[in-house]
Amino acid sequence: MLLSKMDLSGIWKLSMDADKKGRPQTFDDTIELPGTTSHAQKGRRNEEKLAGSLTDAYKFEGYAWFEKEIEISAELINRTVFLYLERTRVTTVWLNGEELGSRNSLNAPHIYELTGKLSEGSMTLTIRVDNTDYPTKGGHMTSPDTQTNWNGITGAIELQFYGEARLEQLRTYPNVLERSVRITAKLIGETATHLRISAESFNGQRVHKPETAEFQLKGSAAETESIDIVYPLGAEARLWSEWTPELYCLKLELLDERGQEIDVTESVFGLREFKPAGDKFEINGHRTFLRGKHDGLIFPLTGYAPTSVEEWVRVLNISKSYGMNHYRFHTACPPEAAFVAADLLGIYMEPELPFWGTVTEPGEENHDQEEQDYLIQEGYEILKAFGNHPSFVMFSLGNELWGSRPKINSILKEYKEFDGRPLYTQGSNNHQWVPELLEHDDFFCGVRFSRERRFRGSYAMCDAPQGHVQVDPPGTLTDYDEAISPSRLQVADGGEGGTKSIQIQYGTEMKTVEAEGEGGDWVSPLPVVSHEIGQYATYPNFDEIDKYTGPLKAENFKIFRERLEKKGLGHLASAYFENSGRLAMECYKEELEAALRSRKLAGFQLLDLQDFSGQGTALVGALDAFMDSKGLITEQDWRSFCDEAVLLARFPSYNLAGGDTFRAAIELSWFRPEAPGMVEVDWTLSSGEKTIGEGNIAAEITASGDLFELGGIELKMPNISSMQKMDLKLRLSGTDVYKNYELWIYPADVQVDFSGVHLFETLTDEAKTILAQGGRVVLMPNLSALQNSIEGTYAADFWCFPMFRSISESMERKIPVGTHGLLIRNEHPALREFPSETHSTYAWWNVVMNSRSVILDGTPSEWEPIVQTIDNFERNHKLGLLFECRSGGGSLLVCTVDAAKAAESPDGRQFLYSVLNYAQSEAFKPSFEIGLDQLETMIR
Known part of the structure; x- marks a missing residue:
């Protein structure tokens, strides 16, 4: 006792x-x-x-x-x-x-x-x-x-x-089918002859008290006795899950031969069964979809993980408010308080061994038996310390491991023999380019099965090909079902089998590893969880610096601010943060919706809901490192694409022309415990105050835990004379479930006519003569020849530029573009016929993806491009995609867009139409003046 x-x-x-x-x-x-x-x-x-x-x-x-x-x-x-x-x-x-x-x-x-x-x-x-x-x-x-x-x-x-008798190594094994709990322990001391067990539920709406039971102990003269008994909870036993995290306080009383109490031990447990079931996980027989958050135990005010339940309840509740039901701890295990809080809130926890490396066998190069023995023992220590928590449902051997698959498999086998309660995985994204499923895996966590079978929306440039969010035209049709379970297996690229060396991104560096075979020609019979999805970076918020009042200081933010100010761009810091952040949130929306559209996917582990303080400083969160909102998106809007019930619309493009027919298939991702029954979706498509179309879709759903087709929308777009933004709004009647999409519609008859402007690719003598005469010149450089410029890319930068620039250089691969979308002067008359937000939207996708931005470093701060590309905090280039000036005596408009390619889409045509109309209008009167010589050094 x-x-x-x-x-x-x-x-x-x-x-x-x-x-x-x-x-x-x-x-x-x-x-x-x-x-x-x-x-x-x-x-x-x-x-x-x-x-x-x-x-x-x-x-x-x-x-x-x-x-x-x-x-x-x-x-x-x-x-x-x-x-x-x-x-x-x-x-x-x-x-x-x-x-x-x-x-x-x-x-x-x-x-x-x-x-x-x-x-x-x-x-x-x-x-x-x-x-x-x-x-x-x-x-x-x-x-x-x-x-x-x-x-x-x-x-x-x-x-x-x-006291003189006690229980050690207490373990509780819940049995949902039999509504009982198996209890094992070691009895220390000789005086106890009986064990009395009682329990009482808590953390639910009603209290349940199973009948007290008494068990006779063996009465051995030995000091240590093993206890292994089953305690029935009764048919009314409460179950633990994300929806009903009801717990029991188990009381175990050791009695002497006179029935006197000599020891009392209390333990909390939850009656639950978390298991793989085909392509999903089940909790107590109900299918669930893991909406997971990566966690690296980042707590800037202390520099260490809290050990109070109250603080972990606060943190986990924030994640729940953003739709999360799962935590994956990257090469870490949180303290006891985190598991207690997760028990109370219904969060599925996955701790991980503190290992990010290569598993070797004796005799192999760089084999470290001491380290391996230590890590294996750490796993046992984690299981012994936290295994009774109902929230501890998954366990990983480490992050992105390489090396001996047989050894990794043997470690899994030994852990499962020691404690079969959690589900095990060989690691998170092991053998990244040539993954395999091991015999003792209970689920698979990764990002691809082969080069082409990818099931994540974004990848680092050094790990190209990149994901659909980064390179595909915007729409909502992408899912990962074909990648996870191909209708026809495709042989992975490269080699003829055997062993080959490949270069991989390894932590914050690169590494050459041995890859066995071709891989990629298998289908997982176990649930597949996508690893570290997202990673869309935002520009820093320098207002955050003052929040670092603990031992950790944001010297990195100060360095980034100084760099920006040295470039003369400090006044744009807030605009950079806000507008890069809006783009990042839209990227997350598509990434998470693609996961929810995938029937073969069991869940995702986001990197991250909050900013990551290191590895170059990766500001990838909707929340900052303190788990506070960055003001970029509300909890409600985030949950509209990340929750247990999410409305989804599948349509091929966000951009349409007048007269086109808009078609969308409406689906409902439903992972609540009970079937929704008859559902109705009210939808409207509107432009400002004007309703373009509206309707109601009704369907009956008699199951739960899946993606359900509800019906469709088909609507002919009106013939319009000017570009309009349209809002498609869906709402599940009688609930808080809603979804909003922004669409753009363009006049169908817009033509791109260059005949009314003096158009040049370079500042030729003819162009200079026109300028000298006070004329107007439009410069649209040949992008393939344009030096002193940055490639155009739409999506937010992946993770952070400094880290992956360094990795790409080490691997002799393409450097990432590293930009954060656009900062648009949307009030400027050049965009009068291309109405825009101040940040990147899908109306700009074709324009940006067919552009380069000129580096305008060293020019005065008052010369602001009409459309500026936001650079990363390492380079801080002043980047112009569309800008104007007075030079050589005349007016110059520079548009670094491939007009031929952009004009292939209605959105690109509309942009060019607006720019060219402006160039011919009386409004084209730039005030900033710059010398032709200086201009030519930049636009070359």
């Missing part, structure tokens, strides 16, 4: 030993624990200013020595006692100078037995924490990109005192 706890939190003596010289003679400082040296601002201030991640203002690596005097009363001396350190690094403990051993788990509590070593009065407890020379690199458990390589002790620090 846990009779009592001695809380050791509070003030400890501190000595910091960066050189790891040994036990200090004196302690010259104090610190409040739990906490970290960085959070307490101990040690020398760090003068670094990192651009690729946040800067730890008090970074410390080495030995941190903590010492405290504890008072022991006489009644505690002979009790069983353990020192419990909830979360720390590599620890060594001394009691009154006697060394008690070391522990090195990064994920599980450090527990030391002090039984028989206590004496009455004051005793000196010394703990050394070392955050160097780990048996493994530690993934995101120790990375400066995430929670930092902190030093200290977080969470509970206590002495735990037990």
Whole structure:
């Protein structure tokens, strides 16, 4: 029985030993624990200013020595006692100078037995924490990109005192079919003869109390006895799931032969069955779709993961408000409090071993048996520490592993034999270009089965071909069903089998690995989860800098701001952030909808709902690193494409001409536990205040957990005289489920006529003569010959430019374009007949994808392009796609668009029509003047 706890939190003596010289003679400082040296601002201030991640203002690596005097009363001396350190690094403990051993788990509590070593009065407890020379690199458990390589002790620090009998290694195995729970444990001590079990449900609308049961123990004379019993909960037992996260508090009382209580143990469990079922997961017999969030334990105000349930409830509730029901922890395992909060809220958790590397076998090059043994043991520690939580439903061996498949498979097999409760996967996106399913996998997590069988919407340029969100004309027809389960298997490209070397993106660098065979010619019989989808970056929000009031400072943001200001563009910072962010959110919308349109997909793991602080600084979130909204999209609008019920419209294009027939198939992704029955969808298509069409679609759905076809919309577009934006609005009657799409319709008879303008590809002598005479010139350079320019691309930059520029250079592959969409002066008369938002919309797709933007660095800030491309925070080029000036005595309009290609689409024709009309109008009177010589150096 846990009779009592001695809380050791509070003030400890501190000595910091960066050189790891040994036990200090004196302690010259104090610190409040739990906490970290960085959070307490101990040690020398760090003068670094990192651009690729946040800067730890008090970074410390080495030995941190903590010492405290504890008072022991006489009644505690002979009790069983353990020192419990909830979360720390590599620890060594001394009691009154006697060394008690070391522990090195990064994920599980450090527990030391002090039984028989206590004496009455004051005793000196010394703990050394070392955050160097780990048996493994530690993934995101120790990375400066995430929670930092902190030093200290977080969470509970206590002495735990037990009675003469107790239960250890308690495990609970829920059985939904039989409405019971199997309980296994080790009974320590000889005095208990009976075990009484009771339970009471909580966290639901009604309380359920199963009947109390009493079991006779074997009564062996041995000190340790194994317990393995089944406790029935009854037919009215409550089930745990994302929809009804009802829990039971299990009470286990050890009784002596007189029926007297000698020990009580309490444990929380949930009655649930989470399993693969064909191409989906099932929870208690109901199909679910995983809407997952990547998590790297980023908490900028502390630099370490919280250990309070309240904070994790806050964080997980934010994710739930954005439609998430799943967390994948990248090379990390969160503290106990995270699992407790997930139990309460109904979040499906997937911790991961802290490993991002290659699994080798003895005799192979670079084999590290010590590291491998450590990692395997870490898995067991995670399972023992957190396996009873109903939210712990999945477990991964690491991130993007390479190496020995047989060894990886054997580790899976051993884990499943040890604890069969969670579902296991070999890792997240293992053997990225040549994946295989292993015998002991329960699900598959990756991004492709072959070069062509891709099931993600975006990829880094070094991993090209890229995804449909990045390169395909915008529409809503894409899904991944054919990629996941081809109607005709296609042989993957390259080679004739055997072993070959390939270059891959590996973490923040590149690596050459051995790829066996061709891969790609198999179909997974298990659920497929798409790995790290999204990664659409936004420009920094410099207003965020002041929020970093903890140990981590946004020196990277300050560096980016200084770079922008040096380019004379500091006044555009807010506009860059807001308009790049609007584009990123639209990219996420298509990415997530494509996943929901895929009947063969079991779920996705988003990277990320929040910004990622490191790896170059990847500002890829709808939320910032603090899990606060960036103001780019509301929770409700995000849930309109990421929730358990989502309306979807399939149509080929967002751009139509007058007289075209708009056709859309309306579908409903429904992953609520009960079938919706009869449903009605009200739809309207409107332009401003004018309704173009409206209607109602009714269908009866008698199942749940799938994508359902409801009906269609067919509507002929009106013949119009000017371009219009149209809003297609869908709403599921009687619910909060809705969807909005923006469409654009163009006059059908628009012609691109260059006859009324002086059009040139370069500033020829003739063009200069016209300008010298005060004339007007339109310059549309030949893009293939245009130097000093950046390629046009529509989608937001992937992850962050500095990281993938470096990787592409290392791999000798194409450098990413690295831009963040457009900043449009939509009030400018050049766009009078091409009405626009200030940010990129699908009306601009054909224009941008057939363009280059001229680098206008060094020109005055008052010269703002009509259409400017937003560059990334590393280059900060001033980029003009459409701009005007006075030069050489006349007026010049520069449009860096391939007119022939753009004119093939109604949207491209309309853009050219608007620009050319402007060039012939009296409104074409640019005020900014620049010399022809300077202009020619830029437009060359």
